Amino acid sequence: MKKRYIMAPGPTEIPAEVLAEGGKPILHHRTPQFRKILTQVEEDLKYLMQTKETVQVLTSSGTGAMETAVANTVNPKDKVIVASIGHFGNRWASIAKIYGAEVIKIEAEWGNAMDPAEVKKALEENKDAVAVFTTHNETSTGVYNDIEAIGKIVKEYDAILVVDGISGIGALPFYTDKWNVDMAVAGSQKGMMIPPGIATITVSPKAWKVVENNKQPKFYFDLKKYEKSMTEEKLGNTPYTPAASLVMQLGAALNIIKEETIEKVWERHEKLAEATRAGVKALGLTLFAKENASNVLTSVYVPEGVDGGALMKKIRDDYGISMAGGQGPVTGKIFRIGHLGYTDRFDPVIGIAAS
Structure with missing residues (x-):
């Protein structure tokens, strides 16, 4: 053996308590029992991501949440800034190009972090940019960006700050609201300690204005549908079938995190x-x-x-x-x-x- x-x-690796939760009988996603679990999960995700805003739960990989962020904020021919320090920063650029954006890409050498001054320089040269996309923790290199410093810069411009926090959230300090992050995405198979299949995304009031004015065609990843399900319908509701067992496992994992703090x-x-x-x-x-x-x-x-x-x-x-x-x-x-x-x-x- x-x-x-x-x-x-x-x-x-996955904690035993989380594995056990995944072995329980599945709950129907339109029942009060499941909605209660999902409502608590969404509340606990606010603690994990350090935000007062709603955290949307998506049934997808982290990349699905990245595409959600782009699809809901970028119109064709919009100018966006991508601050990349590696493979996953480059992914932002690839997704934005597919949705027709004009991508202004600034890069740091692999193994280095992004100089916040370069972000400011790019914004000064491109004041019509609608968003700055960057990475919290670059998984391909083992380097993290100073999101707090970048957030202080971006908040002074019309652009929103969108951060890939997939591998960093739940492991590195991350303050969505305090650091002026307008959209943060995370994935379940990293610091959340559950199997792959769930992604999360936060949306600030500044970002919601961009979302409301977005004309990009989309169906599954339409954030307005997710928001409507949670506010106009019932708490703990989703527009489409969620990964119910993974949601239950996420609830168990978030309890472990809360207990440890x-x-x-x-x-x-x-x-x-x-x-x-x-x-x-x-x-x-x-x-x-x-x-x-x-x-x-x-x-x-x-x-x-x-x-x-x-x-x-x-x-x-x-x-x-x-x-x-x-x-x-x-x-x-x-x-x-x-x-x-x-x-x-x-x-x-x-x-x-x-x-």
């Missing part, structure tokens, strides 16, 4: 990251992130002469540990150790030992 571990930056969750991730990076350095390996190293994952250079893909396969096959390789221009050059979600202080030891 070989025990298997997930030490990738998502999907993550979000501040303690953030502190735990910080300690896990420090321990992992100390172990990596002790092995004589080199860290990839040059600045703003993330508490979600640790990115490490593959030693010279070693095949990165073969290394990941060997760790998985010999030790039962799933880590992640590099993406895009760093494919085969780095590997990534996840330490987010349901991870305790002994887990990094296992990952380092396998490395």
Whole structure:
């Protein structure tokens, strides 16, 4: 027998209480029993995402929530700014282009964070931009952006700030309202500690004005339908069939987070990251992130002469540990150790030992 571990930056390991919830009989999504659960989940998501605004629950991957954000805010030929520091920042640009936007892309070298001054410069040069899209935690590099600083800049312009918080929310400090984030998206298989299949999105009053004026054709990802279901119909209602079992599991996971408190969750991730990076350095390996190293994952250079893909396969096959390789221009050059979600202080030891 070989025990298997997930030490990738998502999907993550799942607590026993959450697994047990997924094994319960499914509830019909139009019953008072289920609506009560979903209503509580939506309230608890406000705590997780640190917002007073409604949090919409989507049955999709995190990328579905990213597309929702674009589809509800960007009209064809609208100008948008994408501040990218890696693979998932580039995804914002790809989605926006599909919806007909004129994309002004500013980039930081992979392994670096975005300089907020570059965002301000782009806004000054493009004052007609309707939105700034960026990433909280760039999963492809293990670097996080200073969203607080970027938020202070964007709020002075007409543009809204839209943030991919998929891998960071629930692991890194994130204050949707205090940091002036107009739309934040998150995914269930990261810091939320449940299987993939649910995404969440917040919408500020400033962003709702943009949504109300949006003319982009859409059906499933129409935020106005989700808002109508929750306000004009019944609390805990959705316009389409939700992933009912995942919603129940999310409720259990959010209870765990509330019991630990979000501040303690953030502190735990910080300690896990420090321990992992100390172990990596002790092995004589080199860290990839040059600045703003993330508490979600640790990115490490593959030693010279070693095949990165073969290394990941060997760790998985010999030790039962799933880590992640590099993406895009760093494919085969780095590997990534996840330490987010349901991870305790002994887990990094296992990952380092396998490395």
